[in-house]
Amino acid sequence: MKxxxxxxxxxxxxxxxxxxxxxxxxxIQPPAxxxxxxxxxxxxxxxxxxxxxxxxxxxxHAQTDLELDPNDSGVEKVIVQSIGxxxxxxxxxxxxxxxxxxxxSGVALxxxxxxxxxxxxxxxxxxxxxxxxxxxxxxxxGVPTNIAADATWFHxxxxxxxxxxxxxxxxxxxxxxxxxxxxxxxxxxxxITRFGILLPWWNWRHFFAGFGAHVFSPxxxxxxxxxxxxxxxxxxxxxxxxxxxxxxxxxxEAGIASQGGFGASDSGVFGAKRAAMAVGGRWWLSELRKIPxxxxxxxxxxxxxxRHFRAYGRATLVSRETKNLDAALDFLVFLAGKSYNQLVxxxxxxxxxxxxxxxxxxxxxxxxxxxxxxxxxxxxASRYSVPDxxxxxxxxxxSTRLFQNQLDLIQNNLKTPAQAMRxxxxxxxxxxxxxxxxxxxxxxxxxxxxGSK
Amino acid sequence: MKRKRSDLGHAVWFLAPNLVxxxxxxxxxxxxxxxxxxxxxxxQRSVPxxxxxxxxxxxxxxxxxxWLDFVNxxxxxxxxxxxxxxxxxxxxxxxxxxxxxxxxxxLLYLPSFTSGVALMLLWKALYNPxxxxxxxxxxxxxxxxxLGRHVDTPQWLLSTRNLAGLNVEHIGIDKHQFGLGARxxxxxxxxxxxxxxxxxxxYLAALTNVPEELVEAAKxxxxxxxxxxxxxxxxxxxxxxxxxxxxxxxxxxxxxFETARVMTxxxxxxxxxxxxxxxxxxxxxxxxxxxxSAISWVLFAVIFIVxxxxxxxGQRGGADV
Numbered sequence: 001m002k003x004x005x006x007x008x009x010x011x012x013x014x015x016x017x018x019x020x021x022x023x024x025x026x027x028i029q030p031p032a033x034x035x036x037x038x039x040x041x042x043x044x045x046x047x048x049x050x051x052x053x054x055x056x057x058x059x060x061h062a063q064t065d066l067e068l069d070p071n072d073s074g075v076e077k078v079i080v081q082s083i084g085x086x087x088x089x090x091x092x093x094x095x096x097x098x099x100x101x102x103x104x105s106g107v108a109l110x111x112x113x114x115x116x117x118x119x120x121x122x123x124x125x126x127x128x129x130x131x132x133x134x135x136x137x138x139x140x141x142g143v144p145t146n147i148a149a150d151a152t153w154f155h156x157x158x159x160x161x162x163x164x165x166x167x168x169x170x171x172x173x174x175x176x177x178x179x180x181x182x183x184x185x186x187x188x189x190x191x192i193t194r195f196g197i198l199l200p201w202w203n204w205r206h207f208f209a210g211f212g213a214h215v216f217s218p219x220x221x222x223x224x225x226x227x228x229x230x231x232x233x234x235x236x237x238x239x240x241x242x243x244x245x246x247x248x249x250x251x252x253e254a255g256i257a258s259q260g261g262f263g264a265s266d267s268g269v270f271g272a273k274r275a276a277m278a279v280g281g282r283w284w285l286s287e288l289r290k291i292p293x294x295x296x297x298x299x300x301x302x303x304x305x306x307r308h309f310r311a312y313g314r315a316t317l318v319s320r321e322t323k324n325l326d327a328a329l330d331f332l333v334f335l336a337g338k339s340y341n342q343l344v345x346x347x348x349x350x351x352x353x354x355x356x357x358x359x360x361x362x363x364x365x366x367x368x369x370x371x372x373x374x375x376x377x378x379x380x381a382s383r384y385s386v387p388d389x390x391x392x393x394x395x396x397x398x399s400t401r402l403f404q405n406q407l408d409l410i411q412n413n414l415k416t417p418a419q420a421m422r423x424x425x426x427x428x429x430x431x432x433x434x435x436x437x438x439x440x441x442x443x444x445x446x447x448x449x450x451g452s453k
Numbered sequence: 454m455k456r457k458r459s460d461l462g463h464a465v466w467f468l469a470p471n472l473v474x475x476x477x478x479x480x481x482x483x484x485x486x487x488x489x490x491x492x493x494x495x496x497q498r499s500v501p502x503x504x505x506x507x508x509x510x511x512x513x514x515x516x517x518x519x520w521l522d523f524v525n526x527x528x529x530x531x532x533x534x535x536x537x538x539x540x541x542x543x544x545x546x547x548x549x550x551x552x553x554x555x556x557x558x559x560l561l562y563l564p565s566f567t568s569g570v571a572l573m574l575l576w577k578a579l580y581n582p583x584x585x586x587x588x589x590x591x592x593x594x595x596x597x598x599x600l601g602r603h604v605d606t607p608q609w610l611l612s613t614r615n616l617a618g619l620n621v622e623h624i625g626i627d628k629h630q631f632g633l634g635a636r637x638x639x640x641x642x643x644x645x646x647x648x649x650x651x652x653x654x655x656y657l658a659a660l661t662n663v664p665e666e667l668v669e670a671a672k673x674x675x676x677x678x679x680x681x682x683x684x685x686x687x688x689x690x691x692x693x694x695x696x697x698x699x700x701x702x703x704x705x706x707x708x709x710f711e712t713a714r715v716m717t718x719x720x721x722x723x724x725x726x727x728x729x730x731x732x733x734x735x736x737x738x739x740x741x742x743x744x745x746s747a748i749s750w751v752l753f754a755v756i757f758i759v760x761x762x763x764x765x766x767g768q769r770g771g772a773d774v
Contacts, residue, residue: 011467076737079496104497105740191583251582251611397738401723408721409621412613414629438493439500 033065038324040331042316043078043091046070049286049347056343057334064327075101082107082321089322090331092314093142095388096132097396102317103136109320112140114329120336126353127311129385134315142317143335144353146344148281149311149381150206152176152197152302153288156295158183158276169300169377173210173236176277176302180246183276196246198275199237200253200266201407205388206279207233209310210303215389215399219449223391223428225403226421229305234417236304238410248275250411282378285348289369298374300381311385313353351378358382393432393442402427490747496740509747518723519731519748520624525636526727528619530705532640536647537697541690543649544656545682558657561649573715576642580609607633610717613724621722635725639712652697659693660686695767702759706752728752 033039044050050068057066069088072081075098081087087107093099102108115122122134122143130144152167159166162183167176180196187193199206208215213229216222224230240247248256256274267287270278271294279301288294301309316335318328334340341352345363352358364375391399406420406427415423436443446452493505513519547558564572579585588606595601607614613621614632621630663686671681709727713719719726719734726734728748736745 008463076740079740080737083496101497101740251608254577254581254611256584395739397734401719404720405722408613411611412608412721414613414621441500 033067037063037065038327040064040066040090040324040327041069041088042066042331043069043072043088044314044316045073045092045094047286047349049349052347053340053343053349056339057331060334060339061327061330064324064330066331078102079105079107082319085321087319087321089324089328090316090318092145092316093133094314095312095396096136096390099133099136099141099315099317100390100392101395103139103141107320108141109318109322109325110139110141111318111329111332115140115143115332118329118333120333122336125336125356127313127355127382127385129311129382129387130313130315130353132387132390133313134317142315143332145314145316145335145340146283146350147311147313147353147382147385148283148350149309149378149385150203150279150281150301151298151309151377151381152277152279152300153270153284154277154297154299155273156297158194158273159297166297167299169380170307171300171302173302173304177240177244177246180240180277181244184246192245192248192252194273195248195252195275196277197240198266198270198278199240199247201237201250201411203279203310204234204237204403204407206301206310207237209308209386210301210306211236212304212306212308215403216391220389220391220393221432221446221449223394223399223425223432225428226425231418231421232304234407234410234421238417281350282348282375283350285372289348296371296374298377300377300384307384308386309381309384311382311387313350351375351382355382391432393446394428394435398431399428402431486746486749489743490750492743494741494743494746496742505743509744510751512744513747513751517623519728521622521723522726522728522731524619524624525724526706526709526729528615528617528636529639529643529709529725529727530702532644532647533698533701533705536644537652537694537701539644539648540650540652540697541656541694544653544660547653547657548660561653563649564646565650569711570715572646573642573712576638577610577716580638582606582608582611585609607638609633609638610635611721613722615724621724635717635721639709639716639725642712647701652701655693655697656690659690663689695763698767699760699763702763703756706756706759 042050042054050070054066054068058064072078072088073092078087078091079101083105091102093102093108099108103110120143122140123131126134126144127147129149130147134140134142134144154166156166164179164182167179176197182196183194184192184196185194205215207213208230211229211233213227213233214224215230217224241249253269256269256272266278266280267284269275270280270284271288271291288296300307303309316332318325318332322328336354338357341354341357342362344350344352345358346366346368351363357363358379364379366372366375390396403424406415406424409415410417410420432446436446490509491504491506493500493503493508543561547554547561551557579587582588587609591606592601595604595606612632612634614630614634615636616631616633618626618628618631620627667685668681671685676684707729709725710729710733713725713727713730717725719730729752732745732748732752735741735748
């Protein structure tokens with residue numbers, strides 16, 4: 001009995017101590033923002049450049065304390081946290097499908113009228129290719145924060161050693177394949193030590209753009225990856241690796257890629273000169289600038305049928321649950337303004353999402369980086385850029401997974417590109433039918449788009 | 454009687470924190486998910502919330518993806534008997550009085566207290582088809598025996614092939630699929646991780662409880678080491694084996710999420726997507742909470758049946774101790 005009482009007091013004492021400590025912790029917790037300032041939490045990616053962007057905003061908005069939260073990035077996290085009442089004030093959508101998920105789940109706030117009242121009209125001022133991440137069904141949910149229209153990087157010294165003149169756009173795939181074959185280097189065992197060009201399969205949309213291929217029909221009611229253009233695009237992806245042997249296979253890519261860090265893999269492989277050319281965005285500079293003794297050049301990406309380049313970009317949205325709506329809207333206005341967009345250009349966080357800001361000597365010939373004499377190429381790429389196709393009838397995760405599964409089967413030699421694309425189209429179209437059967441509002445929209453009963 | 458009442462009061466107070474936590478964070482959500490499984494609940498609000506009865510469960514029966522992922526889950530459990538047998542073998546070896554026993558035990562237990570993600574990244578590098586050490590060794594062996602030109606090394610995590618020849622897109626066998634691929638790679642890794650883990654410790658603890666005099670008596674009667682193990686030691690290990698089998702089956706049916714997330718993203722072509730990853734994908738990538746809850750309950754039913762079968766048939770043959 002005595003022992004029991006002793007144990008009872010141990011437990012009770014422990015409980016009391018923990019309670020007191022909890023109360024003390026609660027009392028001394030730091031305020032969400034310094035006194036007199038409104039806190040604003042921004043969920044975005046882990047790009048280290050964001051810190052300077054936050055500082056710029058905080059310097060110009062004394063009443064607000066903007067804080068970064070890169071750890072809660074991800075559609076599922078933002079939606080679940082916001083529905084649970086602990087979401088961020090502002091957060092990023094990285095493409096149209098993410099915006100659709102945020103808008104449909106009621107997490108993103110429609111800011112069409114609020115932005116108009118503040119004199120911001122993104123529909124007429126931003127590149128059309130990045131509007132997908134900020135606008136849905138004609139309504140504005142945020143402001144595009146950058147654009148990345150892919151172009152082709154190359155190492156000037158490798159070209160000089162091979163006595164090959166620097167390529168210039170517009171340029172077609174045949175010519176680039178010829179150059180890539182000349183620049184691909186093998187060791188004594190026949191193993192490739194330097195690839196002619198790096199264009200990973202995850203970037204299949206880039207091939208689609210240059211072939212004039214689409215994922216969905218213009219009304220979004222049908223998947224059309226079985227079109228001749230789409231099949232030809234995938235055949236070229238396959239041939240670059242398995243026929244011409246100028247581009248790494250997924251296994252080779254996994255072997256040469258470094259691990260970890262923001263944007264480390266593809267730009268790291270290119271920066272290490274494991275490839276003479278690489279298709280990528282201007283945002284690669286945030287990593288490439290750190291590597292000494294690189295002599296880089298950029299030319300327009302090759303295309304086949306249409307001089308189009310895939311573009312993508314972030315947009316920052318406002319949470320419907322934010323307690324600091326005015327501060328959040330101020331942040332959106334800031335993102336559409338001159339100081340932020342010049343900083344984006346200087347940092348090479350892609351380039352400005354607004355054509356008004358990617359012109360002029362500051363952008364084309366940045367005095368801090370005189371060696372970067374290729375910014376005109378990014379300007380051209382942005383102007384010829386096209387957005388990713390969207391389909392309101394199937395979620396992007398599902399359609400991308402079904403498409404990726406077929407790419408895997410091509411890589412495993414289980415299907416030809418033509419067979420795989422036909423099956424991908426059939427599977428995605430079946431998913432569309434399944435989705436509209438489950439959702440009356442989608443079904444109505446589908447009927448309206450197709451004119452069916 | 455008075456004292457009993459007083460004890461009950463104390464017991465309730467001591468149990469209360471755990472009970473409240475259990476009701477709020479385990480039992481409550483479980484019951485809630487049962488309710489959710491009977492609805493079309495979707496976090497994307499364009500779908501109005503409706504009671505749909507058993508529709509989600511009926512839909513599951515003709516969801517090809519669900520069945521493929523179910524088969525993947527079962528296939529990834531093929532390594533369990535090997536892992537258990539390996540754990541027992543190592544435990545028997547470590548139960549002997551040999552030099553450096555503590556070092557061996559620590560080394561074999563290392564994988565269990567190393568970060569799972571770190572191990573997965575390590576195995577991912579080991580399995581690289583071109584540069585990974587496993588294929589490098591295999592290539593050397595093939596070259597040494599003159600098979601280098603005739604036999605390709607496995608593509609491991611990039612390959613849809615498997616030892617059972619399972620079809621990728623439908624339930625069935627496909628002769629083109631025979632070989633070694635991602636699923637076998639995960640099985641091998643699973644065996645390596647589990648062989649020296651907690652199962653080994655459980656067997657070690659059980660082995661120390663086997664009466665030495667019984668083993669010695671058997672040997673005096675002329676039993677070989679194997680006979681003594683088979684007729685004396687093994688029956689004493691039956692309760693431990695039963696526990697390990699049950700826990701491994703439960704773990705196997707619930708598993709595969711981390712490996713899919715870190716190593717394969719569920720690919721290639723969905724061949725390493727297990728039911729756990731399938732549930733996550735429906736709930737948090739497609740936001741179909743109702744459907745994901747239904748899958749969770751089906752998974753629960755499967756685990757319950759497997760455990761009940763283990764309970765019914767697995768407890769036989771133990772020693773009367």
